[in-house]
Amino acid sequence: MYSKFFLIFLFSLFASSTVSQECNHLITGVVRDAQTGEEIPYASVLISEYSKGAVTNDAGIFVISHVCDTSFTLTVSFLGYEVYENLVSVSNDQSIVVELIADSKKINDVTVTAGWLSATERLSQRIGDEQIQYDVNESLANMLESLSGVSSLKSGGGIAKPVVQGLYGNRLPILNNGVAQSGQQWGNDHSPEIDPIVANTISVISGVHAMEYQGRSLGNMVLVEAKPIRRHHLLSGKAGYFFESNGRGNGVNLALQKYDPTLAWKVNGTLKKRGDQHAADYYLTNTGIEEANVALQLEKVINDRWSLDAMLSSFNTQIGVLRGSHIGNLTDLEEALERDVPFYTNDYFSYDINAPRQTVAHHLVKLQAKYFKDDHTWVNIVYATQLNNRKEYDVKRLGRSEVPSLSLQQFTHFIEAKYSRPVFNAWRLKTGLQFNFIDNSNDPETGILPLIPDYYSYEMGSFATFSKHIKRWYLQIGGRYDYQMQNVAAISNSIPREIIRYNNHFHSYKIGIDSRYFTSSTTEIIGSLGIASRNPEVNEFYSNGLHQGVGGIEEGDPDLVKESAIKGSISINSAISSKLQIESSVYSQYIEDYIYLQPQDEIRLTIRGAFPVFKYEQANASIIGADIMAHYHISENIKFSGQYSYLRGNNLSDDVPLINMPSNSFSTSLRYTKEKIVFIDKLSLDISQRYVYQQSHLLPEQDFTEPPEAYNLLGFQLTAQNQIKQMKVNSFIRVDNLLNVSYRDYLNRMRYFADDLGMNVVIGLNLSF
């Protein structure tokens, strides 16, 4: 025991000799089990204020360099333990002892998952409170874009869904507090109905870790989670306000919470309103958005063994779709492509939202009970229900614009039981059973034949994962099986209209292994290999009709088979010196029977003219990519960061590129931080640049028009933190597209019609009390 403290002492000595400047502290500490006193290796340690982290070594010791203040919030997490979060202050000759409590009262699963990711990985694959606070005006998908390997598929400024390593939509489930977000994931113009401010942690997970969740992924998942209520016995909270110049948007957020073991509660509400956005040179008429969300979290500890919690949330939004993007047929599209400024562009600003528009309401109720048999064995039971109500309005005759063209309702019920205990020789087993029921219905109020039919879907799945630390290795192996039944009731194309029924049964599997090897306390190598299969979704089978948003006729194929994928990846995360950190990863995925929308040679003649026909087809595909990220501390106050992403998707069967794959990009940023400057406690200034290449890996016949040219955007951000008595005041100003560049992005469908967003100045204020 003493020898370990001696080691820490040595570390400190070493540190103080190399880093002698003031305000350039080295933080050291040891992480132990509170009960046994045993050191915990590979626990992740994070200083949230600086997004700095480390992993404890074999002896449970961690070292974090370049810390500018000796008081900070320290978060320590490890599998099977409660997350330790505390405001600590240390002086130079002192180190921290963190005692983790075995996860006996911890309710939320996020603590367990967090322990499975090392601190370095978490830096790049996770977005926390602080960043969400500065990106408060953005949607979930846009926030995720700052992670390496993540981009977003957009339909204008208000609609965006995340793309992770080339996969999105049906292949990328989004888990809202552990429950697969239900909704109309199939549409590229349907963004996930989640308020990122309510959910204060967003992360991308992959490999074996992702196997414990139900959702039809081919590897990656997006986790959106509300942190457990802070162990703070007084009423505390947060209030925030922002204004954005582009669209003259305003937003307010208020969160209040109080912790008490008998009943802890947290309530969070958000209101947002924005009008027409502006491209570099003109207004984007009808691109306003309105949002009102509320969420309630409850936690109750019954006794040492039982705890309960509940989450209720309601998300409500109305989104305008660029008026000029509403087209009739192929001729209209060709005409739109010819224009510099879209049709129906007003030369004035307005908050009005008219057709085409979407209104979506999403409600979630989640109840969870956790039972601890002993310190290492627990059972977790969840019931969740969701209601998703989506209406899309088109421009119609005789005031029928008030009648939706698409009106879908989706109910889901989800039941889950998870169980974890140590097995064999110190392996940890995690296993579970999940059942999910979806009821998807079209409301006939539309007066239009539905694009996707009504259906029931029943899913039952089971998984088991094993994990263990062996010396410098951390191993995880796991498998998952899902059975799905689809009961579909479609309406025929032929007249008289009649009901056609389909019953489908599927079995899908996942198997994977992840290994993490720590070559030293500063370098880790992560290797991952997995296979997965995915059923065709109802839209891929039975889509039928005109997809107004896409201006094409979409046809499903009832004879599709499931797609199977194998994916391998290697990541190396290393702190080469105290000044340089590098995170890099390469991945390769082969997908057999990849389902995609193939434009057909046929042009369908209708009374409204000719339409292109898209049919769901299958081919073997491959996606390979690499992401690299580096941080270099030029001096104690200045940090340089760089990031590069490469991705290439190919349809191997037809020897052509895959469509809708993200362009390669690189970004750099320079951050200056300073403590105690004038009246500001902590100031940080960021200048950033992001260059997106043209998507050149595409054949001319694969799209209506050439992919947009490469572009480069500059950004600027200034943040200031002040502590006024018990209140923490955070203010920021951020400028996106600083030079007001006019550009179009390949993954934004609006590119056919209009330029992307011009300069946006966002100012915000946050009070924590």
Next chain:
Amino acid sequence: MKSTSIYLAGLVIAFIALTSCEKDDPIIPHEEELITSLIYTLSPVGVGETVVLSFKDLDGDNGNSPIISKGLLKANTRYTGAMELLNELEEPVHNITDEILEEAEDHQFFFTSTVNDLQVLYSDSDMNGNPLGIKTQLATQGEGTGVLKIILRHEPDKFADGVADGDITNAGGETDIEVIFEIDVQ
């Protein structure tokens, strides 16, 4: 172990019981937005045979191909044109021409032909004095063959350059109808 088996068996039974439910029959919507038929009746001024150009797609966008008639017109003749739009899927047949008339300012038909000297002129107008195209005059001159294209635009800019004269170039809006008839002028 025994309790686990019972538990699992119970789950399987519950699952089978639940999955035996069938989704209810969906209500087939009244397809009131649909236009199935366009009928352009050309009555010669004076003597001659009435010509009916019709485009009918009775089952909507998908399913069977539309039935399109051909037009046999007389050379050097003036016709009075009347446009009729129907939704023949509804019972009784829904007349969409009335809806267009009611929203005349938001609609306009455009006529273009590849037949030499075939001309279509508007003989109606909306509240603002701009043409609509439900009522037209069609005049032929010499013999020839080609096509007549009829386009209906919803929310065009009817005040834009040339639009009132039947030039679609600056009209914008979205296409509600676009049909092409083969024409033979003899």
